[in-house]
Amino acid sequence: MARFDEVKNLVMSLESDFEKFYEKNNQAAGTRVRKGMQDLKTLAQNIRSEVQNAKNGAA
Structure with a gap:
C-alpha cells in the first residue's frame, strides 16, 4: 500500500x-x-510491473 500512498501524495502535491x-x-x-504527470506515469508503470511480476510469480 506504500506505493499507492506515493501515487496519492504525488497527485495531491x-x-x-x-x-x-x-x-x-x-x-x-x-x-x-507536466513534470508531475510524467513522474506519475513513471510511478504507475513501475507499480504495474511490480504487480505483474508478483502475479506471475504467485501463479
Missing part, C-alpha cells in the same frame, strides 16, 4: 499547480504539472 495553471493561466505551473 500537484493540486495547487493545476489550479494556478487552469484558473490563473500561470505557465510555470503548467510546466510543473
Whole structure:
C-alpha cells in the first residue's frame, strides 16, 4: 500500500499547480504539472510491473 500512498501524495502535491495553471493561466505551473504527470506515469508503470511480476510469480 506504500506505493499507492506515493501515487496519492504525488497527485495531491500537484493540486495547487493545476489550479494556478487552469484558473490563473500561470505557465510555470503548467510546466510543473507536466513534470508531475510524467513522474506519475513513471510511478504507475513501475507499480504495474511490480504487480505483474508478483502475479506471475504467485501463479
